[in-house]
Amino acid sequence: MPTSARRGIVLLAWLAGLTLLTVWNGFHLRLGADLSQFLPPGASQRDRVLLSQVRGGVAARTLLLRLRGERSTEALAAASRALAARLRTEAAFEQVLNGELNLAASVTDDLLFRYRYLIGPPDACVDALAAPALRAALEARLAELASGASMLDRQRLAADPTACYRQLLRALRPGQEPHRQHGVWFSPDDRHALMVVVTDARASDLAVQRRLVERIESDFATLPQRAGLTLELAGPGYFAVSSERRIKTEAIAFSLLANVIVVAILALAFRSTTLVLLGMLPLLSGVMVGTALVSWLFGSVHGITLALGSTLLGVAMDYPVHVYAHATGALDVRPIWRTLLLGMATTVLGYAALAWTSLEGLSQLGMLAAAGLITAALTSCYLLPQLIPAGYRLPEHRWPAALQARLPQGSPRLGFRLLLVSLAGLGLVLLLHGSPWETDLRRLSTVPAAEIEKDRTIRTQLGAADVTRLLYVVADDEAGVLERLEAALPDLRQLEAQGLIAGSDNLARWLPSPHTQQARQAALPERAALTETLAVANAGLPFRSDRLAPFLDAVERSASLAPLRVADLSGGLLGTRAALLLQSFDGGWLGLVPLSGVNDEAAVTALQALAARHRLQYLDLREGTAGLLTGFFETTLHKLPIAAFAIVLTLALALRGWSRLGRVLLPISIAVTLTFLLVLLIHGGINLFHLVSLILVAGLNIDYSLFLERPSDDTAERLRTLFSVSVAAGPTIAAFGLLALSAIPALQSIGLTVAIGSCLAYALSLWLARAQPIG
Structure with missing residues (x-):
């Protein structure tokens, strides 16, 4: 030849x-950007928890949004509300938070109201059913009615005279929140409206993350209120x-x-x-x-x-x-x-x-x-x-x-x-x-330093600059996790009061363990006894006893309820929040307590001591x-x-x-x-x-x-x-x-x-x- x-x-x-x-590469090549692929697989339970959070934890699935422009705070707040309303229609956004208090509406309102005596703060719920506390609660309601102040729970007064449900809603709010203007979150200088979006996709799932980022950008681009405003994004997914x-x-x-x-x-x-x-x-x-x-x-x-x-x-x-x-x-x-x-x-x-x-x-x-x-x-x-x-x-x-x-x-x-x-x-x-x-x-990041600095700035404005530290517990069942988390609640509150930490998000703060819920049920008075107590507490007050019958009915029904569990909250904001804090892990359950404002060695030492007392683990993702x-x-x-x-x-x-x-x-x-x-x-x-x-x-x-x-x-x-x-x-x-x-x-x-x-x-x-x- x-x-x-x-x-x-x-x-x-x-x-x-x-x-x-x-051609083969063109059809089959999938590009990844998950930096955890450059981390070794964990051998110990602690390492596996660490990697689960680096790869798919709340921090890894959180997008930070910031609206800015030479507009009034009212205009920025209106744009924030409009954008949040659009994003909440996307099922892949597990949480869209901009400061609007809409916790009860995100889960069946009747469910929380029905369970208020089992999961609400004891001082406003179970403990408030004794005669002196009930008398004080009725007098407080009377004062509120007389003042003419707006009462969001006025229509529930007959069924909830102790305001148990109101205190439950307050307990559901995060322990630390950003600066608020016109009902939404703002930076401390009032120049930026802030928003947090938690997706259901890992940061490494680029196809989904790309679609979600594009959805946010397109929703913002079509907002009637967007004139003169700029949208900035940060977070692992972005x-x-x-x-x-x-x-x-x-x-x-x-x-x-x-x-x-x-x-x-x-x-x-x-x-x-x-x-x-x-x-x-x-x-x-x-x-x-x-x-x-x-x-x-x-x-x-x-x-x-x-x-x-x-x-x-x-x-x-x-x-x-x-x-x-x-x-x-x-x-x-x-x-x-x-x-x-x-x-x-x-x-x-x-x-x-x-x-x-x-x-x-x-x-x-x-x-x-x-x-x-x-x-x-x-x-x-x-x-x-x-x-x-x-x-x-x-x-x-x-x-x-x-x-x-x-x-x-x-x-x-x-x-x-x-x-x-x-x-x-x-x-x-x-x-x-x-x-x-x-x-x-x-x-080791593929992200330029300017983008990392923007992310740090937005987190600081949100009051959540430190998102890498947490307490965790692993147990065989949900009840075991909640029992150990609620045992740590008093010590966590003490650390917050001492200023050692700025806040924590403990699921047990608003969802007690089944054992605690059953104990509260056992402490509920029977209907006849509560009727007598109510009569004593209401003596001399203008409330009609027959109009408070829904209150007696609610307490009676509470005594026969099955304990509320995370699965009962599924399908709403609270269910999503609970699922983020309580996850299946290695055939058991993993409970997480994200911490904020852990800024010195004294705080770390105190947290480690707390963890040892309550059989928890302290974890710094960065370390x-x-x-x-x-x-x-x-x-x-x-x-x-x-x-x-x-x-x-x-x-x-x-x-x-x-x-x-x-x-x-x-x-x-x-x-x-x-x-x-x-x-x-x-x-x-x-x-x-x-x-x-x-x-x-x-x-x-x-x-x-x-x-x-x-x-x-x-x-x-x-x-x-x-x-x-x-x-x-x-x-x-x-x-x-x-x-x-x-x-x-x-x-x-x-x-x-x-x-x-x-x-x-x-x-x-x-x-x-x-x-x-x-x-």
């Missing part, structure tokens, strides 16, 4: 395979949606710019449009194969995994460069195959350390990068040489040799001294700095995630030496000489050490993405060292090697340097680390190369 025909068949088959993979948009936007922008730079460098180096276009095929193949594999195995691909994995696969551009640089007239590139595949194998072993972790996000990343590199290397070795135009000759480039000649004379001894100095410097910094690991999950991340770093550091040993063993078997092995590993060791030190000094800590990027730095340096260390007496071959390594380094440094400018913290961390590391890797490899500078 003629060479041109074979070339055409290979190209068409390759393009057809790429097209099929692209951040997940905006992060997806931002990742896609930045990935496209950086990819386009990076591709322009890569194309320009390759075009200048090889002066062939055909080679530039063909050189993209191994990289595209690697990205498509890796993405398809991860999508198939995990069901979705995290946005950071895709963005980072595609970027990490930029090292795959080295493979076509080496093939082109070493191609002879007969297109014989087999002499470099062994070196190229060895470099690929050692880099894949590094990524295997990621795939081996218990973090789904990093496992995805390791698999994507490893599968992509294998695909790119194999296609570069076995398919690309068949597509190089016949008669192609590499242009002569002597600038890499001139650049190497300008470097100081290197030697293994000098390199070893530099390594010792680098390690000593790193040790000194660690001694002064302490633990180098960055364990604040917020700094908990930090602990999980610290555990991850420790676990990973135990695994990385195993991966490093596998890499060294592979190199030793392939190079067959300790001196050659030392020349390859020395620049790697120096580059990684110096990169770690510089990133620690610049960033102030090493996070997950820095650690991942250091693996890439090692992989790049292995490639550079392996090619420059190849023994050759052929000056032309040595020049080609210098040229291929230099051209391969250029696009990597440029692409990751661009990524360091990203507004997304995670991508910025990656760009900074690899840009520094690739510069060091290239310079050190040239400096310590076995080949002498070529004149």
Whole structure:
């Protein structure tokens, strides 16, 4: 078969395979943005509770809304009420809170009224049925009627003369509320109307979160009252949606710019449009194969995994460069195959350390990068040489040799001294700095700092700046949870009175345990006794006894009611609120008490003591995630030496000489050490993405060292090697340097680390190369 025909068949088959993979990814790719995928799965019950709240707790499903504009507070309040009314028609919004008191209407009003003596505050309900308390209650009602003040419960007076139901409604209100104007929540400066929306979807369920965010935006856009107003959103769900948009936007922008730079460098180096276009095929193949594999195995691909994995696969551009640089007239590139595949194998072993972790996000990343590199290397070795135009000759480039000649004379001894100095410097910094690991999950975020600050500001305006601390209890049944929660109520009230905490949301405050409800039933007087008590209490007062018969009927019925449970409240605001605070968990039940205003160590100490007394657990989500991340770093550091040993063993078997092995590993060791030190000094800590990027730095340096260390007496071959390594380094440094400018913290961390590391890797490899500078 003629060479041109074979070339055409290979190209068409390759393009057809790429097209099929692209179509498959287009239909099956689901992008995720749940940062908890970069947290290890919890082993203990505490860790499982922590992860359940990080992934799907109230805080993770809460959207914060803020209306602002140069309008009067009346106009802002009207817009808040109108928007809230529209959002409450969406079933996926479990709670829409803007300060309007509508608690009873959200659940069957008769249900709460019927159960008031079992669940209402005792002093206004059960305890108020004794003669002195009942007399005081009747006198208070009489005074209210005489004052002419508006009474929302006037129509219920005959059935509820002690105002038990009114006090129950007050108990249902949150313990701490934001500033209120015109019946809705406002910021303290009255410039913003505030709203809280709790969805029924996890922040990681992007399809649902996207629809809900768009619903909020569209409802606001069609409000007649919206003129001159702006809607601002914050919260995990909104951040997940905006992060997806931002990742896609930045990935496209950086990819386009990076591709322009890569194309320009390759075009200048090889002066062939055909080679530039063909050189993209191994990289595209690697990205498509890796993405398809991860999508198939995990069901979705995290946005950071895709963005980072595609970027990490930029090292795959080295493979076509080496093939082109070493191609002879007969297109014989087999002499470099062994070196190229060895470099690929050692880099894949590094990524295997990621795939081996218990973090789904990093496992995805390791698999994507490893599968992509294998695909790119194999296609570069076995398919690309068949597509190089016949008669192609590499242009002569002597600038890499001139650049190497300008470097100081290197030697293994000098390199070893530099390594010792680098390690000593790193040790000194660690001694002064302490633990180098960055364990604040917020700094791993895909959300820009300005958005995080907006979220913090809105939470402060809502009076709920601290939403990461809670008490929890796990029990076999609902009753067991409620009994332990209600036992803690007096101590929680005392901490609030002392100012140690600003507030808490304890379900037992308005839904006592079945045992307590039954005890209150037992304390209810029988009808005959209550009739006599009422007569004594009403003596001399103008209330007609026959008109108070509904009161006697209500108390009598209360004695025979079954205890009220969470399931009885389903379908309304209170049911939703109860379901948020009492959840099924590990075959039992999990009760939560969110805390606000826990601002100092004295409060934390008091809460921990309270938890110990009542068999509860105190949990700080931020500290908990930090602990999980610290555990991850420790676990990973135990695994990385195993991966490093596998890499060294592979190199030793392939190079067959300790001196050659030392020349390859020395620049790697120096580059990684110096990169770690510089990133620690610049960033102030090493996070997950820095650690991942250091693996890439090692992989790049292995490639550079392996090619420059190849023994050759052929000056032309040595020049080609210098040229291929230099051209391969250029696009990597440029692409990751661009990524360091990203507004997304995670991508910025990656760009900074690899840009520094690739510069060091290239310079050190040239400096310590076995080949002498070529004149």
